[in-house]
Amino acid sequence: MQALRHILGGRARFGEPLAGHTTWGIGGPAWCHGRAHSAAEAKAVVRAAAKAGVPVKALGRGSNLLVADGGFAGVMLSLKGELARVEIEGQTMRAGGGAHLPAAVKLAARLGLSGLEWAAGIPGSVGGAIAMNAGASGGQISDVLAEVDLLLPDASRQTLPAAALKPAYRRGGLPAGALVLMATLRLGAGDPQAVAARTRAVLERRRASQPLDRRTAGSVFKNPPGDHAGRLIEAAGLKGHSVGPAVVSPRHANFIENQGGASAAQVLQLMDQVRHKVRERFGVDLEPEVEVVGHV
């Protein structure tokens, strides 16, 4: 505890409720929530945590996480400062793992660089997008990823070409426990107006079909091969089905809305009911896309 305070000062917060760090607004306390502003700080945190036998997990924008009501018994580490910057040189984007993905999308669109249009409206971080190979509208981050600078659980640094990760559908292929400190993305030269128009079109499609004004974590389940989880859930008659304030979105059946004060246990119960009903009706086993963190 002392070591983390020494490294991060007031940026190490013990017992910090994670509900304030997730888009669902759900989650118990982290033993420690830290904000590292440089690679050296992140490295020192990982080393100190390893010495204390405490796990470290990267926390981006918490937009794909269901944090347990009991919280997380380790260090949730957010990357800020120079690890949250986005810079462009020619057609190459260098982004910190903690950089806001919408900011990267906006910058690319402003400069007429193509390759990130599909990501418009995904409220995550660059590191989070790489960790789960975020994708939409026919694109995914692995299509433009060239290289990652990683911090490994033994506090060593490693630079890997994207090809070494072997990403798959919603799986980034990062080494276990690796933190993305920086990423290099190769974008294409495009016509600024055309890139901006494509980015806007993606956003508009999203606004028309997703409950963007509600507290959600995006798609709850992965799409099964050749189908859409949302279609199956809707066809099972589950739109609007709820467990307390956790509600299958009436707008998009693969989203669960926290309509006010939902617990992780309630969301998990609702997810179980949805899986059960879809399996019963269609014989399809839905696999969660959101990641459950901590002890449930």
Ligand SMILES: Cc1cc2nc3c(=O)[nH]c(=O)nc-3n(C[C@H](O)[C@H](O)[C@H](O)COP(=O)(O)OP(=O)(O)OC[C@H]3O[C@@H](n4cnc5c(N)ncnc54)[C@H](O)[C@@H]3O)c2cc1C
């Ligand atoms: C309204 C809405 C729409 C969405 N639409 C989409 C969509 O179209 N497509 C899609 O793929 N997702 C979508 N999502 C889900 C989510 O936004 C993405 O998965 C996003 O990439 C997650 O990033 P994050 O920073 O929030 O990650 P978090 O939720 O904070 O973390 C997710 C995982 O990434 C890891 N991680 C985070 N940062 C790092 C890092 N620097 N290094 C290593 N690992 C890290 C975490 O440890 C965790 O395992 C949506 C979510 C919402 C709320």
